[in-house]
Amino acid sequence: MAIQFLRQVEIDGTITATINADANDGYDGILVSTSGLIERRTKAQILADIGAGSMNSFVVSADTNTATTTISNGETLSLVGGTGISTVSNPDGTITITSSASGYSGWDLSGDSGTDQTIASGNVAKFAGGTKLSTATSATDTLTIDHDLQSQTNTTASASLVSGGTFTALAGNVSVDTTGHLTGQVLTTFTLPTSDVYTGWKLDGDSSGSSVNVSSGDTVDFIGSTGISCVAASGDTLTITNDLPFNSLTLDSTSGTASTISNNGTIDIAAGTSISATGDGAGKVTIAYTGGTGSMSSWTLDGDSGTSQTISDGNSVTIAGGTNITTVASATDTVTVNLDNSITLSGSVTADSADLQTLVVDGATTQTGILTMGAAIAMASNKITALGNGTDSTDAVNLGQVETLVAGQSLFKGSYDASSEPGTPAISGSSNIANSVGDFYAVTVGGAFFTFTTEPGDLIFINNDIAANSDPNVSNFTVVQSGQSIASAGATDGAATKGVAGFDSANFVVSASGWVQMKASGVTANQYGSASIVPVVTVDADGFVTDAVDTTIDITASQVSDFCTAVETCVSSNLTYAESIGDGTAVSYVVTHSLGTRDVQVQLYDNSTFDTVYAEVVRTDADKITITTTSAITTNGVRVLISKAV
Secondary structure, X not given: OOOEXXXXXXXXXXXXXXXXXXXXXXXXXXEEOOOOOEEXXXXXXXXXXXXXXXXXXXXXXXXXEXXXXXXXXXXXXXXXXXXXXXXXXXXXXXXXXXXOOOOOOEEEEOOOOOOOEEEEOOOOOOOOOOOOEEEEEEOOOEEEEEEOOOOOOOOXXXXXXXXXXXXXXXXXXXXXXXXXXXXXXXXXXXXXXOOOOOOEEEEXXXXXXXXXXXXXXXXXXXXXXXOEEXXXXXXXXXXXXXXXXXXXXXXXXXXXXXXXXXXOOOOOOOOOOOEEEEEOOOOOEEEEEOOOOOOOOEEEEOOOOOOOEEEEOOOOOOOOOOOOEEEEEEOOOEEEEEEXXXXXXXXXXXXXXXXXXXXXXXXXXXXXXXXXXXXOOEOOXXXXXXXXXXXXXXXXXXXXXXXXXXXXXXXXXXXXXXXXXXXXXXXXXXXXXXXXXXXXXXXXXXXXXXXXXXXXXXXXEEOOOXXXXXXXXXXXXXXXXXXXXXXXXXXXXXXXXXXXXXXXXOOEEEOOOOOEEEOOOOOOOOOOOOOOEEEEEEEOOOOOEEEEEEEEOOOOHHHOXXXXXXXXXXXXXXXXXXXXXXXXXXXXXXXXXXXXXXXXXXXXXXXXXXXXXXXXXXXXXXXXXXXXOOOOOOOOOEEEEEEEOO
């Protein structure tokens, strides 16, 4: 196969070629032998080398001539140019055939009218604009024909119309041709009447009857009904009269004697206290209040909290009930404020000035209802007295009942610190606190208590009632020592608390004072393992290390699952890179391999023939190479393989 060089080969030095002598001077090539010698070859030898056949003649024919010409071996075939055709023989053995004539003779330009024009070669055809049309040429080879803009002037006519006058208006359709141009319009002359024309009006009444249109020339007849008469008079006057006579009316009031007012009688409206009566002479009497109006225009409503409210004249005041309070409005102008029968206290009740002696529920001084407290009642220094003994599990009990219930029972009073006399709290000594039989304390800090040495966890019981400041002796107490302190760990023997614990003798050593230490396992204290050494550790059933040795790592590929696959993946990701290059245009490509070194091997092969090809390769930096060729590479035509040297 041939070796492809995508870039010129530059030889820095001298190549010595041995050319074999040959009797045929028609030398036309060289051949590199398998031994590396460059041999001189004749045409005949090259033809023989490539296995070429021998041609004696060939036949030439043309499209327009059925006759054929036979060209024998050694004869010359001449290509002669005809009309408008020229031929040129090139040094490289090719013939260039060129057309020297365009073949264009002309064309005819015709219109809707006028004489046809012949546009010969080289002539210019002009498209001239006509009425309302313009033409313009532009690149490339474009002729644009535009309809000219329409210019017009609008006029507005004004005239005062009079009776009998005329005016002309567009009163019909306009005519438009197929191109959208206006071809005609219909004008109409209107003549106004010689006098004003009355069109009519509408007559309607109070009843639900239909209204009547009164046209010009119609007569409207007003007809009187019961008690009504209608009389027409000159001057377009219609008089409507009430014909019913007035007899009398009775005037009465809530007090006094009723009065009868006869026809044409007089009603005298007399003013009373702070009242005035004024007539206007037209049958209207105005009655007004003339008394004082007072001086208050508003007042203020305030409460224990909230914003004060201004009550203006005419406002309504609402007295709203709050928690456990209900209000009721009733006649006359009364608001009753009630405390609800069942109330819930969501806050605290504080009795500061006097003892709460009587609780009245449902009108009785004894509790017959249920009082629900949503929070604690703060009694301050006050107390509840005369509280009866409770009987149910949910009843409150008094102090006497509690003392009876717990008498002789143990009552835990808290922790006791015995680190210093008389201890905290002071349950012994001349300043002792009072205690009752059964009370007991738990020692949290050990120390001396009379003749006892107490430790945390010991209990001190009170044998009988002890008054305060009575300096009780040891007989008043019973000390129960647990003797079972919880063992703890410490840095030294003295720092560790001794207590109940058990240890495996196979692994631990315990001193007489209770000091516990692990037995030596026999393993040498050391740091085991490294990058190439794995520690082998022996552990017994109790989890103690009994042996530890270093072992050099020696693992064969067969001992590692998917070893080859993992290595291939690692090499592919970290040691090699592959990419196809070529876009049909460029002769230089930058390939980014990101292997972090210039120590890389680069190989290229043709993606079609899969032959190895050669190009100029420059290791641009530690992550990129630049490939340069003489000719453009086809799209993805070459595959680039890059390997990191290790």
